[in-house]
Amino acid sequence: ETGVTQSPTHLIKTRGQQVTLRCSSQSGHNTVSWYQQALGQGPQFIFQYYREEENGRGNFPPRFSGLQFPNYSSELNVNALELDDSALYLCASSLVGKGETQYFGPGTRLLVL
């Protein structure tokens, strides 16, 4: 069984740029959720994708957007990067109808300068 993988592991961008983060879900899972974890804080829910559609969104502006592909992998896109976007971005996959246990990837650490 393959776990959740994310790429890249680290990324440095400058303010105003755009970034795309990628996530491959665990084998057999059909739902992907994205979280932002600022330094010293707990993860905050960004959004969730199920069957290639957004299925819930946290308190994040529209410049945070995502995609889910037919193989259930996912992308998180952030436009017009701000310094406060510097964080660890975590992807989690789950199987709808199975108690919603989410399994997390190792994360992508984004630094915005």
Added chain:
Amino acid sequence: AQSVTQLDSHVSVSEGTPVLLRCNYSSSYSPSLFWYVQHPNKGLQLLLKYTSAATLVKGINGFEAEFKKSETSFHLTKPSAHMSDAAEYFCVVSDPTPLVFGKGTRLSVIA
């Protein structure tokens, strides 16, 4: 709205002594509750999960948690701490989604 309060930001114990990490939750429904652990520069690993079955939940690595509805608590315990337990621990509520995390408790284990 659901929320989680982890009562201690930092807990320090000696190796071989018991561990207690405290968590209170607020939920308008019958929630699922989780504990996740995060080692430095790593992702989150599920320790255990409560979903309205037995109130005492056993997890990995000797950890367990007890759901107390009357106290709205879900404290995490371990009888004997090991050096490898040093990490950040998050209490999480799901009602049912999304996951709402506490701010975390950093566990230090002293040799």
